[in-house]
Amino acid sequence: xxxxxxxxxxxxxxxxxxxxxxxxxxxxxxxxxxxxxxxxxxxxxxxxxxxxxxxxxxxxxxxxxxxxxxxxxxxxxxxxxxxxxxxxxxxxxxx
Amino acid sequence: xxxxxxxxxxxxxxxxxxxxxxxxxxxxxxxxxxxxxxxxxxxxxxxxxxxxxxxxxxxxxxxxxxxxxxxxxxxxxxxxxxxxxxxxxxxxxxxxxxxxxxxxxxxxxxxxxxxxxxxxxxxxxxxxxxxxxxxxxxxxxxxxxxxxxxxxxxxxxxxxxxxxxxxxxxxxxxxxxxxxxxxxxxxxxxxxxxxxxxxxxxxxxxxxxxxxxxxxxxxxxxxxxxxxxxxxxxxxxxxxxxxxxxxxxxxxxxxxxxxxxxxxxxxxxxxxxxxxxxxxxxxxxxxxxxxxxxxxxxxxxxxxxxxxxxxxxxxxxxxxxxxxxxxxxxxxxxxxxxxxxxxxxxxxxxxxxxxxxxxxxxxxxxxxxxxxxxxxxxxxxxxxxxxxxxxxxxxxxxxxxxxxxxxxxxxxxxxxxxxxxxxxxxxxxxxxxxxxxxxxxxxxxxxxxxxxxxxxxxxxxxxxxxxxxxxxxxxxxxxxxxxxxxxxxxxxxxxxxxxxxxx
Numbered sequence: 001x002x003x004x005x006x007x008x009x010x011x012x013x014x015x016x017x018x019x020x021x022x023x024x025x026x027x028x029x030x031x032x033x034x035x036x037x038x039x040x041x042x043x044x045x046x047x048x049x050x051x052x053x054x055x056x057x058x059x060x061x062x063x064x065x066x067x068x069x070x071x072x073x074x075x076x077x078x079x080x081x082x083x084x085x086x087x088x089x090x091x092x093x094x095x
Numbered sequence: 096x097x098x099x100x101x102x103x104x105x106x107x108x109x110x111x112x113x114x115x116x117x118x119x120x121x122x123x124x125x126x127x128x129x130x131x132x133x134x135x136x137x138x139x140x141x142x143x144x145x146x147x148x149x150x151x152x153x154x155x156x157x158x159x160x161x162x163x164x165x166x167x168x169x170x171x172x173x174x175x176x177x178x179x180x181x182x183x184x185x186x187x188x189x190x191x192x193x194x195x196x197x198x199x200x201x202x203x204x205x206x207x208x209x210x211x212x213x214x215x216x217x218x219x220x221x222x223x224x225x226x227x228x229x230x231x232x233x234x235x236x237x238x239x240x241x242x243x244x245x246x247x248x249x250x251x252x253x254x255x256x257x258x259x260x261x262x263x264x265x266x267x268x269x270x271x272x273x274x275x276x277x278x279x280x281x282x283x284x285x286x287x288x289x290x291x292x293x294x295x296x297x298x299x300x301x302x303x304x305x306x307x308x309x310x311x312x313x314x315x316x317x318x319x320x321x322x323x324x325x326x327x328x329x330x331x332x333x334x335x336x337x338x339x340x341x342x343x344x345x346x347x348x349x350x351x352x353x354x355x356x357x358x359x360x361x362x363x364x365x366x367x368x369x370x371x372x373x374x375x376x377x378x379x380x381x382x383x384x385x386x387x388x389x390x391x392x393x394x395x396x397x398x399x400x401x402x403x404x405x406x407x408x409x410x411x412x413x414x415x416x417x418x419x420x421x422x423x424x425x426x427x428x429x430x431x432x433x434x435x436x437x438x439x440x441x442x443x444x445x446x447x448x449x450x451x452x453x454x455x456x457x458x459x460x461x462x463x464x465x466x467x468x469x470x471x472x473x474x475x476x477x478x479x480x481x482x483x484x485x486x487x488x489x490x491x492x493x494x495x496x497x498x499x500x501x502x503x504x505x506x507x508x509x510x511x512x513x514x515x516x517x518x519x520x521x522x523x524x525x526x527x528x529x530x531x532x533x534x535x536x537x538x539x540x541x542x543x544x545x546x547x548x549x550x551x552x553x554x555x556x557x558x559x560x561x562x563x564x565x566x567x568x569x570x571x572x573x574x575x576x577x578x579x580x581x582x583x584x585x586x587x588x589x590x591x592x593x594x595x596x597x598x
């Protein structure tokens with residue numbers, strides 16, 4: 001499977017990464033290279049093999065239903081480009 | 096327990112310009128999990144807090160923060176699954192659903208696409224006595240809620256609050272088994288009732304804690320039966336999804352509008368385009384959400400921050416052992432044990448608090464009479480004052496006390512209503528209040544006989560008339576009750592008047 005320029009442009013847009021028009025062919029080429037490596041991996045027969053999710057046997061860690069965090073509006077907002085009255089302020093988005 | 100068997104309702108038929116059409120509806124209900132903390136962080140889920148105060152660094156997606164699952168939210172999803180008679184998946188896993196929106200700081204929502212925690216179940220939706228739709232549940236998965244954007248605080252800016260970001264949601268997905276707007280609303284109401292019984296979601300639609308996405312398509316009569324026989328969606332029409340509705344009324348209006356819109360397109364020779372639409376209650380119409388379409392490529396993949404969620408059968412069994420009685424079972428029991436009607440049983444079991452109130456009034460008393468008093472006097476009065484059952488000034492013990500006074504013949508039904516009013520405003524023990532106010536029906540036949548004799552002696556003309564026409568005996572009954580200040584037991588007076596007049 002190869003990635004054409006149009007697909008590269010779309011993927012960049014979905015990821016909100018600005019890519020100059022001139023860089024798209026090279027990017028498409030790189031993505032195609034990655035996918036063809038995946039295709040090589042697909043040649044390995046893995047029927048009946050469980051996907052490995054961890055190298056050591058581990059159980060998903062759980063937390064109790066207790067409020068232990070929060071109440072730090074100032075810190076949460078401190079990196080925001082714009083914040084007003086306790087809210088993040090962003091360019092208007094309306095459906 | 097009563098064995099209640101139901102007949103399936105007829106689908107709604109809409110007459111088009113050319114021929115008849117039927118509706119096919121499937122729903123995705125987003126129910127906010129009742130919990131103290133969020134799904135993957137220790138921040139509070141409390142509603143109405145200062146903006147961005149119930150937010151941890153996990154919720155606002157600061158670099159390097161990792162999600163840790165709240166086990167209680169998992170238990171709530173399992174409990175909900177059990178309540179919908181659904182299969183519980185001991186293995187489930189979380190995936191990332193990628194999209195950009197200001198209220199989603201991570202840039203993805205953690206959800207469960209490939210391996211949901213709950214599989215197939217069912218909900219019985221009653222529409223009238225003896226008529227119900229059995230709606231199949233396809234799945235329930237756990238996912239994060241998004242934040243909230245406010246658009247009317249500034250002309251050029253949207254304000255974003257992450258307090259809701261990361262709160263646990265259950266997405267409950269039905270099969271396309273609903274066949275009309277009323278059925279769809281009844282389904283939401285039933286699901287809401289079950290969730291509230293289970294304590295897994297408070298069902299507060301106004302606060303957005305329960306919201307529905309509705310998939311609507313139309314087909315010709317007969318097509319749906321072909322789909323049910325084969326489970327082949329090819330027999331059904333193209334569907335549109337109406338997003339994010341939190342009112343039963345709007346759900347019905349939106350479905351009705353959307354069905355008619357699709358019928359108009361099809362009868363015009365056009366094709367329905369599968370898309371996401373938004374209902375505008377002010378204009379009473381649905382409209383396309385094109386921006387959502389463009390972003391529809393969610394590029395799901397397993398969340399590498401979270402191991403699969405593996406739960407043990409023993410743990411599920413423990414939850415199953417602690418399940419409360421659910422609405423269908425409670426209703427059947429009320430009808431069997433208290434002899435109340437189908438309709439009354441629905442009213443009494445609608446809310447858990449009300450059902451418990453009724454049971455403590457009815458215990459050891461006449462169930463039908465208890466139902467009448469709870470529904471007509473108490474609920475009627477509460478509704479009039481805009482109060483909930485939790486705020487009732489008359490307790491179950493007080494109402495029971497009033498019923499006891501009626502049962503023992505000490506007060507009449509009319510006196511009981513007066514006594515109810517007094518207890519409502521002033522409180523107190525019904526027996527003591529009745530005694531203090533001299534509310535006591537005279538059942539002493541001696542006293543009644545004296546009163547009857549006096550009235551008869553004073554009205555010879557009336558006696559002659561009544562002897563000719565026994566219906567006029569009622570006049571004497573009225574006079575006697577009046578003479579005793581309303582305290583004479585009407586049944587006893589009736590009997591004595593008839594005897595004395597020789598009727």
